[in-house]
Amino acid sequence: MESDLDKMVRELQEQVLASYTKTVIDHAQNPRNMRDLHDADGFARITGPCGDTMEMWLNVRNGIIKQATFQTDGCGTTVAAGSMTTEMAKEKVVSDALQITQQDVLDALGGLPEENAHCALLATNTLKQAIRDYLSNKNEPWKKAYRKY
Numbered sequence: 001m002e003s004d005l006d007k008m009v010r011e012l013q014e015q016v017l018a019s020y021t022k023t024v025i026d027h028a029q030n031p032r033n034m035r036d037l038h039d040a041d042g043f044a045r046i047t048g049p050c051g052d053t054m055e056m057w058l059n060v061r062n063g064i065i066k067q068a069t070f071q072t073d074g075c076g077t078t079v080a081a082g083s084m085t086t087e088m089a090k091e092k093v094v095s096d097a098l099q100i101t102q103q104d105v106l107d108a109l110g111g112l113p114e115e116n117a118h119c120a121l122l123a124t125n126t127l128k129q130a131i132r133d134y135l136s137n138k139n140e141p142w143k144k145a146y147r148k149y
Contacts, residue, residue, distance in 0.1 A: 019113050020077075020112070020113075021110030021111060022110075023080075023084075023108070023109050023110045024076075024077065024080045024110065024112065025080075027079065027080035027081075027083040028076035028077065028079050028083075029076075031079050031080070031082070031083040032083045032086060032087050033067075033068060033069045033070060033083060033086040033087065033090075034069070034070060034071065034072075034079065034082070034083065035069050035071070036055070036057060036069065036071055037057035037058075037059060037067060037069045040058055040059060041058055041060045041134045041137060041138075042056075042057070042058035042060065042130040042131055042132075042134025042135075042137065043055070043056070043057050043058070043130055043133050044056050044126050044128075044129030044130035044133055045126075046122060046125055046126045046129060048074075048078075048118060048119075048121070048122040049118065050074075050118060050119075050122075052072060052073060052074030052075065052078045052119070052122060053072065053073050054070060054071070054072045054074065054078065054122050054126045055070060055071045055072070055126070056068065056070045056082070056085075056086070056123075056126045056127055056129075056130040057069045057070070057130065058089070058130050058131065058134055060094060060134055063093055063094055064091060064092065064093055064094070065089050065090055065091065065092055065093075065094060066090070066091070067090065068085075068086035068089040068090050068127070068130075069086060070082040070085070070086050070123070070126070074119065074122075075116075075119070077112055077116040077119040078119040078122060078123070080109060080119070081105055081109070081112075081119040081120045081122065081123040082123045082126075084105050084108050084109050084120075085100065085120075085123035085124055085126075086127075088100055088104065088105065088108060089127055094131055094134065094135070097127065097131060098128060098131055100124055101124060102117070102120045102121040102124050103120075105120035105123060105124055106120050
């Protein structure tokens with residue numbers, strides 16, 4: 001028999017989950033590409049205004065992003081945004097990946113509550129910074145040897 005407290009907790013969980021699409025929940029619970037990548041061609045680490053930090057690694061071949069991975073210490077929506085952003089970046093020409101916006105990630109996730117929309121911005125900003133790092137390393141390859149992950 002379910003206690004009043006258990007019933008209240010269950011109802012609260014159902015209300016919270018109802019705020020998120022199945023896609024968000026899937027990417028939060030089963031994130032794609034959530035790992036670091038040694039010997040990456042591009043890397044970025046950004047801390048957002050909410051305090052979440054995201055790191056992103058890229059492997060690029062012939063101008064195409066072959067691998068995009070991330071790590072974060074953030075909440076489930078930050079995980080979902082990082083997961084979706086890396087999925088969207090893979091197999092894209094670098095210049096096209098630079099065009100991925102916060103709204104693109106929000107649309108791909110099926111939306112986020114307004115208070116979580118900044119998670120998609122953190123993910124896209126981290127992607128763009130990792131691409132800038134790749135372009136810098138491409139022009140000055142010696143810098144890659146001194147990078148600390």
